[in-house]
Amino acid sequence: MMRKWNLRELLFKHDEYNIVGHVRADGDCVGSQLALHNVLKASNIKCNIIKNDNYGTVLSAFFRGYPVMDGENFNEKLPLICVDCSDFKRTGPKIFEKYSKPYLNLDHHISNDNFAQHNIVDANSSSTAQLIAESLIRENISFDKATAEALYLGIMTDTNRFAYSTAIDTIKVVETLMGKGISISEIHRSVYERNSLAKYRLLERFLHNISVFGDGNYCTSFITENDLRETQCEPLDTEGFVNYTRQIDGVKVGAFLEFHDSYLKCSLRSKNSTSRMDLFAKQFGGGGHPAAAGFTVDAAGENFYNNFKFALIEHVKNLPGEKS
Ligand SMILES: [Mn+2]
Structure with missing residues (x-):
């Protein structure tokens, strides 16, 4: 498939960002935010995760140790990265009412309306996390085990544990993520075996x-x-x-x-x-x-x-x- 974008160029352009997923967060939007945060941090670029909704007990655990900013109180002048949002409104009223145009839109929904200044959208990708992972791998942007775990979280949840039509590309990405030393069973347990009564x-x-x-x-x-x-x-x-x-x-x-x-x-x-x-x-x-x-x-x-x-x-x- 033709890949026209250059994530490196877009990502390493500014020295501080805000990043946000969609309301009613899922594993893909959480994993994508954490992965990008880590990649930016490794290059000394600040990335503020903006809390636009309640993450719930299971997903909240993944944010431990990350700079999560209150959705009521953040610097709205910083360029905004949106992940896994099919349209800008999916970021929730706390965000979309404060920005006229986000900087970057990373997504895989077929209905995405390219709402940002820069749009990286691939409806053939299983998840936003896969799209990010493939871009990192292809563009030789180095990433660590924690980033691989975050990306796997997104791919695992959006493919419903690989039950949805899963392309070989997805499996190849997972192979690379496993090469970083991630534990698939641990990530699985942390999502699917934490149900409340x-x-x-x-x-x-x-x-x-x-x-x-x-x-x-x-x-x-x-x-x-x-x-x-x-x-x-x-x-x-x-x-x-x-x-x-x-x-x-x-x-x-x-x-x-x-x-x-x-x-x-x-x-x-x-x-x-x-x-x-x-x-x-x-x-x-x-x-x-x-x-x-x-x-x-x-x-x-x-x-x-x-x-x-x-x-x-x-x-x-x-x-x-x-x-x-
Ligand atoms: Mn998704």
């Missing part, structure tokens, strides 16, 4: 609410803000729930909705990338990948869930070559 109680409610419809082709479920309160969970505890919807035999498209008091968040997954979840999400102002996308809207009306299910069926029906 509260999360399991929430999962019970989620599973209880599952419905399969449209001749078994669709599966949706939901939880409400009340469920979060009663189980004492935080929003990030729903991470991974949406996968249960797609994993039912015969289901082509799955969706998970969170009905919060002030907003509604929807995650979409399909077994095949031909279902274009990114395009469906776009109807609601969201975006993402062909097989994994999502959107957030202001508090939805009473009929939203039923209308949503109908719209999902319509979307798949109207895809070229789809008959279901």
